[in-house]
Amino acid sequence: MERKRLKKGERSDIRKDLRDVHYPGSAGLIRYAKMSLEQRSQALKEETPHTYALARARYVRMSPRKVRRVIDLIRGKSLEEARAILKYSPHRAAEVVAKVLESAAANGINDDRKNMLEDRMYVKAAFVDEGPALKRVLPRARGSAHMIKKRTSHITIIVGERNG
Known part of the structure; x- marks a missing residue:
């Protein structure tokens, strides 16, 4: 399998998926903790409030x-x-x-x-x-x-x- 070289502004598919994870797993929690205040509130609004x-x-x-x-x-x-x-x-x-x-x-x-x-x-x-x-x-x-x-x-x- 050949590895594709990424350009400066691009992210791999794995990184894009990780960006959308807010809670599950340690990587998601770390990502969530590093978000800005506005991003956190947006992430909470997107998740259903009953969970x-x-x-x-x-x-x-x-x-x-x-x-x-x-x-x-x-x-x-x-x-x-x-x-x-x-x-x-x-x-x-x-x-x-x-x-x-x-x-x-x-x-x-x-x-x-x-x-x-x-x-x-x-x-x-x-x-x-x-x-x-x-x-x-x-x-x-x-x-x-x-x-x-x-x-x-x-x-x-x-x-x-x-x-x-």
């Missing part, structure tokens, strides 16, 4: 980088396993992420259209976006000052239901 439940915590006063450490631990795990990981995680962000996870699970269970079962739920996607930063001034020697950015995060967790 997932979503919860968001916005303007959380924690650095997105520190929250991502915790989010990466639970992505793709079952609901029960994710709860256990967050319960025993030493990070401060684990408490906030646990609240968002519980909210997403409750949204899936209590919505009449979704009617999800708790024992079949899993973390379909989880990501953290950077919110606005609070800028503060720290006085330094000889009358100078340094800027401190107190960062905020927007945490989003999407739970789905596994078949079987």
Whole structure:
């Protein structure tokens, strides 16, 4: 089989297929996490709303980088396993992420259209976006000052239901 050489702007068929995958498999999740905010919202609108439940915590006063450490631990795990990981995680962000996870699970269970079962739920996607930063001034020697950015995060967790 002869390999076709691609020109600079072209993508292979495999890459084109991967571009359209939002959730299944690790490649799809990584692709989804790297999407811009507009692309994410478009991807969620295209998927039928009865297959997932979503919860968001916005303007959380924690650095997105520190929250991502915790989010990466639970992505793709079952609901029960994710709860256990967050319960025993030493990070401060684990408490906030646990609240968002519980909210997403409750949204899936209590919505009449979704009617999800708790024992079949899993973390379909989880990501953290950077919110606005609070800028503060720290006085330094000889009358100078340094800027401190107190960062905020927007945490989003999407739970789905596994078949079987």
